[in-house]
Amino acid sequence: xxxxxxxxxxxxxxxxxxxxxxxxxxxxxxxxxxxxxxxxxxxxxxxxxxxxxxxxxxxxxxxxxxxxxxxxxxxxxxxxxxxxxxxxxxxxxxxxxxxxxxxxxxxxxxxxxxxxxxxxxxxxxxxxxxxxxxxxxxxxxxxxxxxxxxxxxxxxxxxxxxxxxxxxxxxxxxxxxxxxxxxxxxxxxxxxxxxxxxxxxxxxxxxxxxxxxxxxxxxxxxxxx
Amino acid sequence: xxxxxxxxxxxxxxxxxxxxxxxxxxxxxxxxxxxxxxxxxxxxxxxxxxxxxxxxxxxxxxxxxxxxxxxxxxxxxxxxxxxxxxxxxxxxxxxxxxxxxxxxxxxxxxxxxxxxxxxxxxxxxxxxxxxxxxxxxxxxxxxxxxxxxxxxxxxxxxxxxxxxxxxxxxxxxxxxxxxxxxxxxxxxxxxxxxxxxxxxxxxxxxxxxxxxxxxxxxxxxxx
Numbered sequence: 039x040x041x042x043x044x045x046x047x048x049x050x051x052x053x054x055x056x057x058x059x060x061x062x063x064x065x066x067x068x069x070x071x072x073x074x075x076x077x078x079x080x081x082x083x084x085x086x087x088x089x090x091x092x093x094x095x096x097x098x099x100x101x102x103x104x105x106x107x108x109x110x111x112x113x114x115x116x117x118x119x120x121x122x123x124x125x126x127x128x129x130x131x132x133x134x135x136x137x138x139x140x141x142x143x144x145x146x147x148x149x150x151x152x153x154x155x156x157x158x159x160x161x162x163x164x165x166x167x168x169x170x171x172x173x174x175x176x177x178x179x180x181x182x183x184x185x186x187x188x189x190x191x192x193x194x195x196x197x198x199x200x201x202x203x204x205x206x207x208x209x210x211x212x213x214x215x216x217x218x219x220x221x222x223x224x225x226x227x228x229x230x231x232x233x234x235x236x237x238x239x240x241x242x243x244x245x246x247x248x249x250x251x252x253x254x255x256x257x258x259x260x261x262x263x
Numbered sequence: 264x265x266x267x268x269x270x271x272x273x274x275x276x277x278x279x280x281x282x283x284x285x286x287x288x289x290x291x292x293x294x295x296x297x298x299x300x301x302x303x304x305x306x307x308x309x310x311x312x313x314x315x316x317x318x319x320x321x322x323x324x325x326x327x328x329x330x331x332x333x334x335x336x337x338x339x340x341x342x343x344x345x346x347x348x349x350x351x352x353x354x355x356x357x358x359x360x361x362x363x364x365x366x367x368x369x370x371x372x373x374x375x376x377x378x379x380x381x382x383x384x385x386x387x388x389x390x391x392x393x394x395x396x397x398x399x400x401x402x403x404x405x406x407x408x409x410x411x412x413x414x415x416x417x418x419x420x421x422x423x424x425x426x427x428x429x430x431x432x433x434x435x436x437x438x439x440x441x442x443x444x445x446x447x448x449x450x451x452x453x454x455x456x457x458x459x460x461x462x463x464x465x466x467x468x469x470x471x472x473x474x475x476x477x478x479x480x481x482x483x484x485x486x
Binding site: 109111113115122158207208225231245246248 | 465
């Protein structure tokens with residue numbers, strides 16, 4: 039009897055059936071934001087690390103400052119800031135863009151630090167040897183240093199990327215229609231927590247394979263030379 | 264420019280919002296002071312259980328860690344805050360936040376401690392045991408001190424993440440810093456409180472970021 043009531047509350051098939059399409063819709067929106075964040079964040083982080091390698095003092099000062107700020111601020115504060123504070127000075131963006139931009143910036147900051155650490159880990163002798171064979175600075179950077187640096191950075195970068203893509207759930211706070219938002223809306227319409235269970239299952243389906251992929255990557259590309 | 268200052272750096276608004284922000288700040292500090300030490304302790308327990316000789320214990324730990332690391336922390340929080348009351352137990356916002364952050368962060372800390380323990384050579388256990396130390400003594404006096412030293416940067420990194428995660432509490436209306444800022448914004452129709460909250464987070468967490476960055480570069484240079 040108790041068990042039946044429990045099942046009726048948390049695993050109410052009728053409610054689940056009703057809201058399943060919404061959760062599936064949210065599932066794809068979560069994937070969409072996550073992919074957009076991964077692409078933008080890693081590409082811009084790589085670019086910043088490459089720029090930093092030129093060691094132009096004034097430029098690097100701003101890169102380090104920006105990266106530090108983005109690592110110190112909670113992502114939710116960034117999202118709220120973009121969505122609720124920027125309109126005060128006439129900058130308006132959709133909730134989707136605010137979430138995407140905030141998470142991409144955070145990933146950019148972490149990716150830049152990781153790529154930069156990778157660049158530093160390539161011994162100085164490699165630079166000198168490459169330059170002495172007649173390669174230019176840019177050629178040395180892109181064809182000798184980066185291939186080694188990137189390989190070393192794959193495990194920490196994968197883990198960080200996974201952690202940040204889980205932040206897509208924060209989009210629910212500004213009503214982006216991803217999984218959590220759909221589950222939460224369905225919960226408040228039905229006043230039944232089954233949609234939350236459904237949402238949780240959706241996250242498990244999405245992130246458990248990703249977590250195992252992360253573990254595999256960690257074993258496959260050990261941080262060593 | 265004037266418009267920017269009026270909207271984002273308005274001292275009149277700031278002085279009105281200050282008491283609210285300050286109360287929020289202390290709530291954030293309180294949450295962090297509760298969750299970080301308990302999370303560290305929980306993580307250590309998780310890591311010790313993963314070295315257990317009982318297969319069942321090791322399995323349970325793997326399930327615990329994978330489960331709570333796969334969930335976005337906000338999803339966990341929603342579940343605890345809105346789901347638990349249906350089981351006849353209403354934890355209240357503070358406990359719900361603390362519990363969800365604890366479940367999340369103890370699995371992260373656990374993985375970090377486990378990596379540290381695994382970084383200590385098997386011979387150290389054997390040498391310690393052969394001098395007559397018991398298993399718990401070996402763990403406490405020989406393995407853990409070295410293991411923890413090896414993972415200090417990761418521990419700091421995760422601590423930074425947990426402190427940032429306390430901002431999720433705003434979603435279940437626990438009046439911590441971010442919630443206080445949002446509340447002050449809607450009372451004053453001005454975005455200054457949100458900017459101020461951002462600056463407070465920045466001032467408090469920036470030293471931790473610097474420290475971490477230094478560790479990371481040194482760690483790589485050692486390779």
